[in-house]
Structures are given as structure tokens and as C-alpha cells.
Amino acid sequence: MLEPESLVIYGFALAIPAVYLTYRHFYVPSRATPQPASEPTRKPLKSIMQAPREDLAPPKDDPYTTEELKQYNGSNRNLPIYVAIKGTIFDVSHKSDVYGPGRSYSIFAGKDGSKGLGMSSLKPEHAIADYSGLDEKDRKVLDDWHSFFSKRYNIVGKVVDPPTSSL
Numbered sequence: 001m002l003e004p005e006s007l008v009i010y011g012f013a014l015a016i017p018a019v020y021l022t023y024r025h026f027y028v029p030s031r032a033t034p035q036p037a038s039e040p041t042r043k044p045l046k047s048i049m050q051a052p053r054e055d056l057a058p059p060k061d062d063p064y065t066t067e068e069l070k071q072y073n074g075s076n077r078n079l080p081i082y083v084a085i086k087g088t089i090f091d092v093s094h095k096s097d098v099y100g101p102g103r104s105y106s107i108f109a110g111k112d113g114s115k116g117l118g119m120s121s122l123k124p125e126h127a128i129a130d131y132s133g134l135d136e137k138d139r140k141v142l143d144d145w146h147s148f149f150s151k152r153y154n155i156v157g158k159v160v161d162p163p164t165s166s167l
């Protein structure tokens with residue numbers, strides 16, 4: 001049994017990287033608020049993420065089963081690469097350097113890996129559609145990812161057989 005002091009230390013040890021990762025992933029420098037002339041000019045932190053796009057196509061509602069979605073995991077170069085979040089399918093083909101086979105986030109390609117996105121986890125066992133076990137904080141992270149993808153990738157359809165418990 002762990003002492004309460006150890007639990008606090010472990011809690012911080014886990015929370016600090018989680019907060020840092022979320023911050024690094026979602027930080028977008030504000031260009032809207034100019035600094036007063038008297039203030040020293042602060043250099044805005046540069047986001048490591050790609051910028052939102054202005055040229056997205058109108059969202060499509062085409063139905064895909066989980067089984068059909070699998071072929072869009074980048075292993076067939078003649079097919080686009082799809083990532084689904086909360087049942088919404090995004091075409092991430094132009095980021096094959098990130099989602100293609102063997103790349104950093106290939107675990108999310110050709111499937112709905114909502115739970116892993118919410119948990120900030122790249123473990124294969126977490127990359128599943130059923131996110132019903134996520135707490136409020138992780139659901140917020142998941143919603144942020146959905147919003148992030150919606151601003152950057154074309155929506156090509158929806159998963160028609162999601163696990164009922166994630167609805």
C-alpha cells in the first residue's frame with residue numbers, strides 16, 4: 001500500500017507530462033491581441049501543430065463500417081488514409097508522413113481510436129472507438145481533437161456501426 005505522500009508525488013509525476021503534452025499539442029498563439037507599446041515585445045510560443053485550413057470541402061455523410069474503414073490505413077497506396085473520431089471520418093491523406101504505416105500516429109489510421117486520443121495514449125489497446133470509460137477531462141481532450149481535425153481535414157463520412165456504449 002502506498003503512503004499518501006507517495007501518491008501525491010506520483011500524481012504530480014503523471015500530471016505534469018500530461019498537462020505539458022496537452023499544452024504543446026493545442027497551444028495556438030494569439031495574433032488578435034497586440035501588446036501595448038510600453039510593454040516589452042513578447043515572442044509568441046510557436047505551435048508545433050499544423051495551422052487550420054480555409055479550403056476544406058463541405059462535409060460528406062457517406063456510411064462506412066468499421067470493417068470497411070480498415071483498408072484506409074495507408075497500407076494500400078492507391079487508397080486515401082482515414083482517421084475516425086467519435087464516428088466522424090477524416091481524410092488525413094496529405095499527412096501520410098504522420099499517419100502512414102510505421103509513422104508516429106499510424107495507430108489511429110483506418111479506425112476510430114477515440115479512446116486513445118482522449119487518454120493521450122498511443123497504446124494499441126487504447127486505440128478503440130468505445131470511449132464510454134473516459135472521465136470528463138479525457139472527454140474534453142477527445143472533443144478538442146475532434147475540433148482540431150474538423151478544422152484541418154475533410155470529413156468524408158461516418159462510421160455506421162460504432163460500439164453502442166460509446167454513443
Ligand code: HEM
Pocket residue numbers: 021025048049050095098105116117118119120121122
Ligand atoms: C513526448 C510525446 C509527444 C511529442 C513530443 C509529440 C509531438 C508532436 C508533434 C511535433 C506533432 C506535430 C506533428 C506534425 O504535424 O507533423 C504532434 C501531433 C500530434 N500528436 Fe503528438 N506528441 C507526443 C505525444 C502524443 C501522444 C501520446 C498522442 C496520443 C493521442 C499524440 C497525438 C498527436 C496527434 C493526433 C497529432 C496531430 C497530427 C496531425 O494530424 O497534425 N501525441 N505531436
